[in-house]
Amino acid sequence: MGEDELTIDNTPSELTLAQVDSDGALQEALAAVDSRAAFLGKAALGGAAFLAALSVPEPAEGAVSASDAAILNFALTLEYLQAAFYTETERNKAVKAELARVPRQLGAVERAHVTALQDVLGRRAVKRPAFNFQGVTEDQVKFLKTAVAFEDLGAAAYKGQATRVDSPALLAAAVAIHSVEARHAAWMRYLAGFTPAGRAFDEGKPEFAVRRIVASTRFIVARPRTTRRRRPRFTG
Amino acid sequence: MMDDLRIDLIDSAASTPGEPAPQPRDTRRQFLGQTLAVGGATIFAGGVFVAALPRLAVSAPSPAQDAEILNFALLLEYIESAFFTEASVKGNLSGELLEFADVVRGHERAHVAFLRGALGNKARKQPKLEFGDATREPGAFTAAAVALEDLAVSAYNGQAGNLTKGTLEAAAKIVSVEARHAGWIRAIAGKNPAPAATEEPLTAKQVTAAVAKTGWVKTS
Numbered sequence: 001m002g003e004d005e006l007t008i009d010n011t012p013s014e015l016t017l018a019q020v021d022s023d024g025a026l027q028e029a030l031a032a033v034d035s036r037a038a039f040l041g042k043a044a045l046g047g048a049a050f051l052a053a054l055s056v057p058e059p060a061e062g063a064v065s066a067s068d069a070a071i072l073n074f075a076l077t078l079e080y081l082q083a084a085f086y087t088e089t090e091r092n093k094a095v096k097a098e099l100a101r102v103p104r105q106l107g108a109v110e111r112a113h114v115t116a117l118q119d120v121l122g123r124r125a126v127k128r129p130a131f132n133f134q135g136v137t138e139d140q141v142k143f144l145k146t147a148v149a150f151e152d153l154g155a156a157a158y159k160g161q162a163t164r165v166d167s168p169a170l171l172a173a174a175v176a177i178h179s180v181e182a183r184h185a186a187w188m189r190y191l192a193g194f195t196p197a198g199r200a201f202d203e204g205k206p207e208f209a210v211r212r213i214v215a216s217t218r219f220i221v222a223r224p225r226t227t228r229r230r231r232p233r234f235t236g
Numbered sequence: 237m238m239d240d241l242r243i244d245l246i247d248s249a250a251s252t253p254g255e256p257a258p259q260p261r262d263t264r265r266q267f268l269g270q271t272l273a274v275g276g277a278t279i280f281a282g283g284v285f286v287a288a289l290p291r292l293a294v295s296a297p298s299p300a301q302d303a304e305i306l307n308f309a310l311l312l313e314y315i316e317s318a319f320f321t322e323a324s325v326k327g328n329l330s331g332e333l334l335e336f337a338d339v340v341r342g343h344e345r346a347h348v349a350f351l352r353g354a355l356g357n358k359a360r361k362q363p364k365l366e367f368g369d370a371t372r373e374p375g376a377f378t379a380a381a382v383a384l385e386d387l388a389v390s391a392y393n394g395q396a397g398n399l400t401k402g403t404l405e406a407a408a409k410i411v412s413v414e415a416r417h418a419g420w421i422r423a424i425a426g427k428n429p430a431p432a433a434t435e436e437p438l439t440a441k442q443v444t445a446a447v448a449k450t451g452w453v454k455t456s
Contacts, residue, residue, distance in 0.1 A: 105428075112433040155412050162408045163401040175396040175411070176434040179389050182412035183430035186419030190429075196420035197339060200346035201409040 064120060065166045072170070073126045074207055075177075076117040078157055080128045081219060082150055083110035089137040096140065099191065103143070106184060113177055120170075132221045144192040151185035153213060159204030297400040305395045306403065307360045308440055309410075310351040312388050314362045315452060317344035319384060322371040329374055332424045336381075340417050347410055354406070364455040378425050380450075385418035387438070387446055394437035 064072065086107030089095060095103055118125045136142040158178035165171045186196035205213075214220065320341035323329060329337055352359040370380035392411035396404060419429035438446070447453060 105430075109430070109433040116434075155415075159408045159412060162396070163405050168397045171397050172393075172437065173434070175393045175408070176437065178408070179393055179411055179415035179435045180430050180433065182415035183419035183422075186416035187423050187429035190420055190423040195339070196423070197343065197413055197416035200343040200413060201350075202412040202416075203409065204405075 063167075064124075064170070067164070068166050068170050069121060069124050071161050071165060071174075072117055072121055073124070074210075075158065075161070075174070076114065076121065076126055077129070078154055078210070078214070079110055079113040079117060081131065081214065082154060083107060083114050084128075084131045085133060085137060085146065085150060085219075086110055088131075088133060089143050092138050094138045094140060094143055099140065099144075102147070102188075102191065106147070109180065109184075116173070120173075129220045130222065131219055133219055144188060147188040148185065148192050148194060151181055151188050153205070153210060154181035155185050155202065156205040157207070157210040159202065160206050160210065162204070297398060297403075299400065301398060302400050302403040303355060303358050305398055305440075306351050306355055307358065308443075309392065309395070309407070310348065310355065310360055311363070311447070311453075312391055312443070313344055313347040313351055315365060315447070316384055316388060317341060317348045318362070318365045319367055319371060319380070319452075320344055322367060323377050323381075327371050327374065327377050329377065333374055333378065336417075336421055336424060337377075340381075340420075343413055343417070347413075350406070350410075354403075363453050365452050366454055367452050370452075378421065381421045382418070382425060382427065383446075385414055385421055387443060388414040389418055389435060390438040391440075391443040393435055394439055394443070396437075 086103045089103040090100075090107050093100075133146075136146040155178060158174055158181060162171065162174060162178065165174055182202070189196040320337050324334065324337035324341055327333075327337065367380070369376040371377060389411060392407055392414065396407070399407060415435075422429040
């Protein structure tokens, strides 16, 4: 099994998510849902506390170094991915009964992370990519396994950046998200039947490794054209 | 201005396994007294913790300050290690709770060993600890375990900005394991494993006050 695949530790290879079936893929416009729930998440779930932790009342672009902005944009990409994944699962009603609160809560939290990072980055924020979750947002078992992999990856990604952040305020914000991702990872593992805490020390992952894993999922797809009308292939 | 003590970090007492997860914000205050009454709510007045406090504000990281902070972390790890070891031996735990205690005690022992190794002859000694019902009765154990793991996460997070990069890297490998423990025991207890979008850090002073109120630490 390649290291650059999104996998769950200590589990058999069939849990590899890189080659999941692409049938039934959804292309959803998430913007409307995001703006509504981002507000909700911010008000109810601590996005405001995140911003307070930054100690930047009106985050000015100049207040964030180029290096920190790159790190934040990397984090934002992961948060876009997680937010879209949970939001789409919630909308699909793929998870039933007691577990229905999982995509609802995590969606709100990850959207709050998205909003907070966007606020700090301002115009420097990367755009939301387009996603194709290839069916994992439509099936409870696939959803849980993907959630485990995403949350483990999120925790490892934030950890990998902790020593690279310049700004103390941003470091405070990053660690405040890092441990929440780890809580989520344990929770998803508990629900999926994996050990929530497999070892005494958690390793981080560098950005290139995280990006390679994300790429291997093929969940991020080419952005749809802003105009639906396709240009003729040959324009002579 | 923060509260003297972060109430949401120690909101564990009223929860028993199987009880529905409470909403994050509404009923915390009433839990406070119950949790902290466990140890008799004695203020730990010996000055032992105060002497060991890392600086409360972010100050320039240095190896000397790292050692201070790691010794502060070591106290928490001593408490966790002893707590889970004692509970798994005589806590009348079974099923998920026993599995949790067995796994976690191994992790906390490893954290103690790591910190002692990093500190060398500067490492503080393990204090005398008495946990009372918290290591003898499953309900009290669960409540205390939630409080302890939540406290550890906030304690490490609160020091992140005070550490040199090398020590931060090591601490980051520990804090997410503490967060996993916190999420795990909360899931077992039927509590929300991750009640906030961002984790509130605690200062050393706040952590010390929370530890003191347990009454578990009997000597330095």
